[in-house]
Amino acid sequence: MQPSRLFPFATIVAAATAIALTTLPWMNLKSAGLDLSWNGLGIGASEIADLDVSPEGRGWLVVAACVVAILAALISLMPAPSAAPLSRLANVIAAVATTIGALVPLAVMIWPSWFYGDLETKLGAPNLAEFAAPSKMILIPLTLVMLLTAALCAYSSRLRTE
Known part of the structure; x- marks a missing residue:
C-alpha cells in the first residue's frame, strides 16, 4: 500500500x-448506590x-468531528489528481x-x-461531581485518539500537495 493511502486509512481507524x-x-452513579450510567452521547444504561x-x-x-475526518479521509483516497x-x-x-473535538473530553x-447540564436538578443531587466524577479512564484516551486523528488529517493534507 502506498504511504499516501496509508494515512487516510489510519485516519478512518482513529476516528472510528x-x-x-x-x-x-463517561459517568456512572455506582458510588452513590445507583445503577445509572451515561455515555458521552447522553444515552443512559440503567435498571430503571x-x-x-x-x-x-x-x-x-x-x-x-470524527465524521468530518472520515469524509476527508475518503476524499483523500480518491485517485483523481x-x-x-x-x-x-x-x-x-x-x-x-x-x-476542537479533542477539547470536549x-x-x-x-x-x-x-456535561451534567441540569441533571443535578432533575436528580435532586446538590453536588453531583462529588460522587459521580467523569471517567478519566475513557476521557483521557479519547482526547489522545482525537489528537492523533487531527495529526493524521494534518499530515494527509500535506501528502496530496507534494
Missing part, C-alpha cells in the same frame, strides 16, 4: 475508535428504564475540527457541570 470511546460510559433524565450529550461534538485541492482543504478542515474533565 474515537466514536467507539464516545459510546462508553422509566427514569427520564440524562446529562447533556457533549459527545455528539466528538462524533461530528483533480481531487488533490479538495483533499487538502477537507483534511485541513478535519484537522481543525478534530482538534478535556472540558468534561475540567468542568463536569458542562
Whole structure:
C-alpha cells in the first residue's frame, strides 16, 4: 500500500475508535448506590428504564468531528489528481475540527457541570461531581485518539500537495 493511502486509512481507524470511546460510559452513579450510567452521547444504561433524565450529550461534538475526518479521509483516497485541492482543504478542515473535538473530553474533565447540564436538578443531587466524577479512564484516551486523528488529517493534507 502506498504511504499516501496509508494515512487516510489510519485516519478512518482513529476516528472510528474515537466514536467507539464516545459510546462508553463517561459517568456512572455506582458510588452513590445507583445503577445509572451515561455515555458521552447522553444515552443512559440503567435498571430503571422509566427514569427520564440524562446529562447533556457533549459527545455528539466528538462524533461530528470524527465524521468530518472520515469524509476527508475518503476524499483523500480518491485517485483523481483533480481531487488533490479538495483533499487538502477537507483534511485541513478535519484537522481543525478534530482538534476542537479533542477539547470536549478535556472540558468534561475540567468542568463536569458542562456535561451534567441540569441533571443535578432533575436528580435532586446538590453536588453531583462529588460522587459521580467523569471517567478519566475513557476521557483521557479519547482526547489522545482525537489528537492523533487531527495529526493524521494534518499530515494527509500535506501528502496530496507534494
